[in-house]
Amino acid sequence: MAALFTAAPAAANAKYAGIVVDAKTGEVLYEDSADSPRYPASLTKMMTLYLVFEAMESGKISKNSRVPVSRNAAAEPPTKLGVPAGQSITLEQAIYALVTRSANDISTAVAEFLGGSEAKFAAMMTRKAHQLGMSSTTFKNAHGLPNSAQKTTARDMARLGIALREHFPQYYDYFSTRSFTYSGRRISSHNNLLGNVKGVDGIKTGYIRASGFNLVSSVATGGKSIVAVVMGGRTARSRDAHMADLIRRTLPKASTGSDRMLIAKGGPAGRMVASTLPKKAPIPDVRPEPAAPVVVGYAEENAPVAAAAAALSKAVAEKDEQEEIDPLPTASTAVKGWVIQVASMPSEQDARRLLAETSQEVPSVLADATPFTEVFEMKGRTYYRARFGGFAGKSAAWSACESLKKKNVACYAVQN
Structure with missing residues (x-):
């Protein structure tokens, strides 16, 4: 059985970074590549x-203020709420949509509402980050x-996770x-740990291809409180x-001691109220390494993950793993x-995500292709083929596949 949590060099997953901080004292309980630059995605x-x-x-x-949705905001790619340009929603609805x-x-609509333009709002975000002591962050x-x-x-x-808890306890429950529920639709959170891991009360997931799967988690239970960050996961589940x-x-x-204010709201260089979040902490001998996704047809299926992760994997198996960048819409047949x-x-979600990533990686080759999935059974298991169609014939499909291979995208052409 392959273990999910094995010692591995940093090169095994160059996107990975992680840290766990005691939210009462600021003590770093775990860190790995915590100061290496990463893409935040929807964090x-x-x-x-x-x-x-x-x-x-x-x-x-x-919370009752109206947030107008401009044409620019409405045109943002998924994941999105889908409010038509020219309409508006309440600020509380916007908060729920972001969380x-x-x-x-809605992110862009909020930026335009508060900053006048997204560029001006991004500058406000960066200034605030630096005031909070997030010196390595640019938005x-x-x-x-x-x-x-x-x-x-x-x-x-x-x-930032600690600052949100400390500075806005009246809003943190969001x-x-x-x-x-919005416009008759029930919209579920992407955060699978809510309700599945004791004490988890937020905060945010994130994914783009360049970042991998990110997650900031806040935990409060048994008089203890931590904020943990994982960046660069290979799949949402891992x-x-x-x-x-x-x-x-x-x-x-x-710690089970009394709460302390760790992050100042502003001031020069984001002054810390206490001497916390040090730049150095012992790096553990063993790094929990996210498992690679299963690709059937080109390699054997992944071995089961370690028992340490089995309970959570079972708990979220039935949940949609859709992340912040929705996969490309695919043909229904x-x-x-x-x-x-x-x-x-x-x-099917994994197959659609792969189609979206492939389309983004080689848009010139697949500009006119139609992505779709096909379900099939093998050894009692259900799998989904990730395919592109719409080619004029065999020669066009073969030529496109050869172009993909030159971009290190494995593929083969077949008549459907």
């Missing part, structure tokens, strides 16, 4: 919400969609929202399992004629 929305809560606390806006759906259209947008200049670190995200294991291993080490297959996956 960005934590800062978007920080500025929302700050404006609410000052009385500039209220649960991680809606990119260029309010949602976390790809931007090479938008960077942060696991340590900075832990600092992060524990597991679902809300990220969640890794986070659950970090919580299990570090929570017993956390199989496409006939010559097609290209890039992989088979254990879930």
Whole structure:
């Protein structure tokens, strides 16, 4: 049996970074690559919400304020709430949309509402980050969609998580929202740990291809409190399992003392109220390493993950693993004629995500192709083929596949 938590060099997953901080004392209980630059993805929305809560606390806006949705906001790619341009929603609806759906259209609408433009709001976000002591963080947008200049670190995200808890206790419960209803639709949170891991009360998930799967978790139970950050997971499930294991291993080490204010609201260089979040902490001998995704048809199925993650994996198995960047919409029925297959996956969501990533990686080759999935059974298990169709014939499909292979994308052409 392959173990999920094995010693591995940093090169095994260059996107990985993690940190766990005692939210009462600021002591670092675990860290690995915590100061290495990473893409925040939708963890960005934590800062978007920080500025929302700050404006609410000052009385500039209220939860009933109307947030207009511009044409620019409505055009943002998924995940989105889908409010048509020219309409508006209440600020509280916007908060719920950011916390649960991680809606990119609403992030931009909020940015324009509070900052006048998304660029101005991003500058406000960066200034606030630096005031809080997040010296390695730069924001260029309010949602976390790809931007090479938008960077942060696991340590900075832990600092922001603690700041949200400390500075806005009256609003922090929004992060524990597991679902809300908008326009007759029930919208569930992407945060699978809510309700599945004891003490978890938020905060935020995130994913873009460049970052991998990110998660900031807040835990409060048994008089102890921690904030944990995992960045660069290879799948949502392995990220969640890794986070659950970090919580299990570090929570017993956390303090049961009285709460202390750790993060100053502002001031020069984000002055710390206490000497906390040090730059150095012992790096553990064993790093929990996220498991690679299953790709059936090109390799054997992954061995089962370690028992330490089995309970959480079972708990979330029935939940949608949809993340902040929705996969490309796919054809509802199989496409006939010559097609290209890039992989088979254990879930339709995984297959759709791979199609989206492949389309983004080689848009010139697949600009006119139609992505779709096909279900099949093998050895009593259900799998989903990830395929592209719409080619004029065999030659066109073969030529496209050869172009993909030159981009290191495995594929083969077949007549459907």
